[in-house]
Amino acid sequence: xxxxxxxxxxxxxxxxxxxxxxxxxxxxTQHIAVKNGVVEGLSDDGSQGFGVRVxxxxxxxxxxxxxxxxxxxxxxxxxxxxxxxxxxxxxxREVHLGPPVAHSGTYRTPVQIDxxxxxxxxxxxxxxxxxxxxxxxxxxxxASSTLAFWREDKTFANSEGTYLEQTIIESxxxxxxxxxxxxxxxxxxxxxxxxxxxxxxxxxxxAILAMDLPGNAPRVxxxxxxxxxxxxCPSGVTTLILGPTQLALQIHESCGHPIELDRVFGAEAxxxxxxxxxxxxxxxxxxxxxxxxxxxxxxIPGGLGTFGWDDEGVPAQRVPIVRNGIFCGYLTSRETAQQxxxxxxxxxxxxxxxxMRADGWNRIxxxxxxxxxxxxxxxxxxxxxxxxxxxxxxxxxxxxxxDDKRLNFQFGTEIAYEIKNGKMGRMLxxxxxxxxxxxxxxSCDAICDAGHWRVWGTPNCGKGQPGQTAHTGHGAAxxxxxxVQVGVLx
Amino acid sequence: xxxxxxxxxxxxxxxxxxxxxxxEVVIQTTDSALTRFANSSIHQNVAETDASVSIRVVxxxxxxxGARIGVASxxxxxxxxxxxxxxxxxxxxxxxxxxxxxRSLPGPRPIVQVAAFSEATAGCTPEKRARGxxxxxLLARAAGLVAAGALTTAALELAVANSLGVFAYHRTxxxxxxxxxxxxxxxxxxxxxxxxxxxxxxxxxxxxALEKCVxxxxxxxxEPGEYTVILEPYAVQDFLQMMTWTGFSAVALQEGRSxxxxxxxxxxxxxRVSIWDDGLSPDGVPLPFDxxxxxxxxxxxxxxxxARGVVYDSYSAGKEEGKTSTGHALPAPNTFxxxxxxxxxxxxxATLEEMIRSTERGIYVTRFHYTRPVDPTRVVxxxxxxxxxxxxxKGEIAYPVRNLRFTQSYLEALNHLDSxxxxxxxxxxxxxVACDRMPALKVHQFRFTGAxxx
Numbered sequence: 001x002x003x004x005x006x007x008x009x010x011x012x013x014x015x016x017x018x019x020x021x022x023x024x025x026x027x028x029t030q031h032i033a034v035k036n037g038v039v040e041g042l043s044d045d046g047s048q049g050f051g052v053r054v055x056x057x058x059x060x061x062x063x064x065x066x067x068x069x070x071x072x073x074x075x076x077x078x079x080x081x082x083x084x085x086x087x088x089x090x091x092x093r094e095v096h097l098g099p100p101v102a103h104s105g106t107y108r109t110p111v112q113i114d115x116x117x118x119x120x121x122x123x124x125x126x127x128x129x130x131x132x133x134x135x136x137x138x139x140x141x142x143a144s145s146t147l148a149f150w151r152e153d154k155t156f157a158n159s160e161g162t163y164l165e166q167t168i169i170e171s172x173x174x175x176x177x178x179x180x181x182x183x184x185x186x187x188x189x190x191x192x193x194x195x196x197x198x199x200x201x202x203x204x205x206x207a208i209l210a211m212d213l214p215g216n217a218p219r220v221x222x223x224x225x226x227x228x229x230x231x232x233c234p235s236g237v238t239t240l241i242l243g244p245t246q247l248a249l250q251i252h253e254s255c256g257h258p259i260e261l262d263r264v265f266g267a268e269a270x271x272x273x274x275x276x277x278x279x280x281x282x283x284x285x286x287x288x289x290x291x292x293x294x295x296x297x298x299x300i301p302g303g304l305g306t307f308g309w310d311d312e313g314v315p316a317q318r319v320p321i322v323r324n325g326i327f328c329g330y331l332t333s334r335e336t337a338q339q340x341x342x343x344x345x346x347x348x349x350x351x352x353x354x355x356m357r358a359d360g361w362n363r364i365x366x367x368x369x370x371x372x373x374x375x376x377x378x379x380x381x382x383x384x385x386x387x388x389x390x391x392x393x394x395x396x397x398x399x400x401x402x403d404d405k406r407l408n409f410q411f412g413t414e415i416a417y418e419i420k421n422g423k424m425g426r427m428l429x430x431x432x433x434x435x436x437x438x439x440x441x442x443s444c445d446a447i448c449d450a451g452h453w454r455v456w457g458t459p460n461c462g463k464g465q466p467g468q469t470a471h472t473g474h475g476a477a478x479x480x481x482x483x484v485q486v487g488v489l490x
Numbered sequence: 491x492x493x494x495x496x497x498x499x500x501x502x503x504x505x506x507x508x509x510x511x512x513x514e515v516v517i518q519t520t521d522s523a524l525t526r527f528a529n530s531s532i533h534q535n536v537a538e539t540d541a542s543v544s545i546r547v548v549x550x551x552x553x554x555x556g557a558r559i560g561v562a563s564x565x566x567x568x569x570x571x572x573x574x575x576x577x578x579x580x581x582x583x584x585x586x587x588x589x590x591x592x593r594s595l596p597g598p599r600p601i602v603q604v605a606a607f608s609e610a611t612a613g614c615t616p617e618k619r620a621r622g623x624x625x626x627x628l629l630a631r632a633a634g635l636v637a638a639g640a641l642t643t644a645a646l647e648l649a650v651a652n653s654l655g656v657f658a659y660h661r662t663x664x665x666x667x668x669x670x671x672x673x674x675x676x677x678x679x680x681x682x683x684x685x686x687x688x689x690x691x692x693x694x695x696x697x698x699a700l701e702k703c704v705x706x707x708x709x710x711x712x713e714p715g716e717y718t719v720i721l722e723p724y725a726v727q728d729f730l731q732m733m734t735w736t737g738f739s740a741v742a743l744q745e746g747r748s749x750x751x752x753x754x755x756x757x758x759x760x761x762r763v764s765i766w767d768d769g770l771s772p773d774g775v776p777l778p779f780d781x782x783x784x785x786x787x788x789x790x791x792x793x794x795x796x797a798r799g800v801v802y803d804s805y806s807a808g809k810e811e812g813k814t815s816t817g818h819a820l821p822a823p824n825t826f827x828x829x830x831x832x833x834x835x836x837x838x839x840a841t842l843e844e845m846i847r848s849t850e851r852g853i854y855v856t857r858f859h860y861t862r863p864v865d866p867t868r869v870v871x872x873x874x875x876x877x878x879x880x881x882x883x884k885g886e887i888a889y890p891v892r893n894l895r896f897t898q899s900y901l902e903a904l905n906h907l908d909s910x911x912x913x914x915x916x917x918x919x920x921x922x923v924a925c926d927r928m929p930a931l932k933v934h935q936f937r938f939t940g941a942x943x944x
Contacts, residue, residue: 039589064538066542086525090620090627120586128587180751267533271640
């Protein structure tokens with residue numbers, strides 16, 4: 001690989017690049033999907049290629065190709081330089097990356113059991129067993145079980161002396177039961193352990209075994225059918241307790257995205273939007289109540305946003321985002337860290353927070369979440385319920401929507417339970433809640449302790465043009481919010 | 491671009507080597523570039539060259555209990571990698587239990603050749619893209635505003651071959667521009683799509699967004715509630731896409747999840763509404779066959795308000811007696827099922843001006859943002875307005891309003907129809923694969939359930 005990376009970096013500089021980097025990426029994925037007792041999808045997919053990123057005349061250029069040869073490296077590097085020249089025709093500022101980044105090393109996701117060492121027979125057998133469990137309850141119309149495995153081997157080199165090799169391994173799995181009442185026009189769904197197909201972690205096959213998909217399948221099927229006849233979530237303003245997976249998504253949407261500094265600076269304005277967390281709010285804005293502490297940490301074992309270095313060669317790190325309710329930091333890149341210092345002064349870090357991640361060889365790195373988490377509090381879950389006179393517990397996302405500055409949100413969950421006089425009561429369906437981000441987090445008055453906290457994976461975070469899908473992690477324990485509008489669905 | 495001859499050579503070599511009972515090869519190539527701008531300058535500028543080969547093999551179960559299917563893909567075109575991928579697909583197929591529902595890969599059917607390729611788009615240079623994006627940036631700068639957006643040019647090839655004699659090849663180009671122009675308190679949006687980059691009028695797109703931005707300055711808060719709305723085609727496209735996700739697939743219908751379930755042949759929306767899929771129409775972006783090489787049929791999904799049907803691939807068609815694929819397969823493996831990718835919403839006879847003039851009090855919506863199904867069986871969707879929302883009073887745009895959240899059944903909205911626009915707009919469709927064409931709509935009793943601060 002070194003021959004190819006040196007060739008690209010030398011050529012780029014000869015052709016006028018003040019900075020250049022190259023990533024060579026080989027990605028293997030395996031997906032297995034069982035539906036109603038039939039293996040409906042089973043595929044092994046491979047994709048490899050390289051991307052060259054350059055700064056020429058103070059502007060960016062990037063080109064990529066799937067053909068790994070010296071001749072193609074020359075062509076693509078020249079193309080990246082030509083593109084950068086075109087970018088320079090309409091620039092309003094020079095790209096400034098701050099201090100050079102020069103690291104070398106290797107990183108490999110620690111796994112106990114390599115998922116590619118497990119036979120397809122064993123994987124299929126596990127899903128078929130879960131499928132049987134899901135369909136054990138009559139009334140389950142569609143039973144789906146999924147496994148997904150991912151391996152990415154990545155070489156990164158830049159013109160400042162960095163040369164890094166990383167192997168990231170991920171394992172994901174999940175089950176879903178859909179119950180249908182055609183006559184009454186109702187569809188209800190339950191999933192485990194997370195919604196939209198699966199939970200995913202930077203771990204090996206051990207992550208799948210720990211999920212115990214077959215053991216949870218009968219309960220998931222029963223709950224899907226029970227939801228058809230459950231009462232509808234009432235409408236009103238009440239106390240809301242969010243379960244950990246729904247809270248993970250709440251963090252993702254209302255904290256993770258608005259702290260992406262490229263969004264703040266308008267880089268995503270035409271597509272995903274911007275952010276209400278503008279730079280003057282750093283260290284002054286009350287984002288949440290005193291007990292709300294949020295961090296972005298790319299070093300958490302097993303987190304889906306865990307790696308050795310980001311795609312600018314910056315080491316993985318833990319960055320404070322909200323401390324005791326006060327907003328204090330962003331997810332940054334090398335370039336945006338410099339832009340922020342220009343605005344808020346030298347108190348802001350000079351180096352990147354290490355959040356630049358690319359979705360493969362054919363995409364540029366953009367700022368993405370790592371593991372953005374709500375730090376645990378001090379409550380036991382049973383104590384939290386016992387301490388709640390009147391409210392609703394909601395868990396596992398069914399729908400999600402938030403405005404383009406990440407203020408007004410509305411979420412729906414698969415299941416909910418009424419809480420009365422400190423006890424969980426009747427099951428509720430079609431639960432929704434809505435609010436404004438700082439008001440909502442300001443109403444947080446209890447967070448469960450570390451014993452209830454874990455990192456959940458979001459393997460489907462979309463951003464950028466052309467589109468990129470990131471894998472992010474979110475640590476969460478159940479938490480309570482006061483005076484929340486619930487039951488929006490008419 | 492590999493060209494039809496080279497692609498056929500690759501496909502034939504795999505088919506000749508395969509020991510499976512049936513084999514399918516799908517080859518896609520991409521030569522695309524995207525120039526992205528923000529703060530009125532180019533900040534991301536990228537290009538990609540890729541070619542991928544996906545191989546699906548089918549092994550008949552000796553006991554006649556169905557078929558074992560394996561899929562593997564690679565983007566390496568050397569002979570060793572291709573045959574390794576074929577081997578991987580065969581290994582996968584051998585290891586899995588038979589699928590009793592699988593009938594067969596499709597056999598050959600005549601495919602209409604449609605022209606959808608522009609040399610100008612395929613050969614578009616970075617400088618030309620920069621000048622297109624720059625034209626919009628300069629307009630914004632001159633008005634003291636900032637522009638953001640993206641200009642894509644792409645040349646794509648799709649080929650499908652199988653051991654039953656199918657060989658289908660299509661090449662196409664895409665030129666797509668979208669922009670948001672922003673001021674301190676407002677923003678405006680515009681977008682356009684063409685096969686030929688020379689058909690995109692960048693200044694006109696810039697002016698449309700700029701005018702919307704200027705008009706929506708200093709928006710005022712408005713109480714949520716039920717309002718008459720006039721929806722530009724940008725917003726109406728979301729109706730098509732959400733109805734696709736929640737109901738236009740045969741799999742959704744077969745599983746009872748579709749809003750059409752149990753209602754085929756019955757009126758479900760206003761009789762003026764007709765929605766269809768047509769991969770061959772020159773009014774869209776032609777895509778003559780699907781990812782199984784089956785020619786695309788026109789499918790009337792809703793005709794004069796009546797639920798008429800859904801789209802099929804060969805697998806979902808095999809589950810129903812007498813059905814054949816309508817040519818709407820997605821790449822295998824695919825548990826979601828077939829989808830319509832070339833949607834049309836039939837136009838009416840009203841102009842936007844007439845819609846506004848006939849409105850006593852209502853809201854004018856440029857587009858929606860971040861929409862998601864809340865109750866798929868009724869197509870209840872929630873989302874925000876964005877980039878130009880206005881109050882209409884006494885037949886005129888009165889003033890801009892802050893963005894609102896809606897939670898509304900799109901089916902109900904299509905039953906509360908006042909008028910359908912005369913003019914239609916072609917916009918990039920789901921996943922950027924194809925395009926949709928739709929008019930503006932005027933609808934009463936549209937339910938807004940919240941508001942934001944801008």
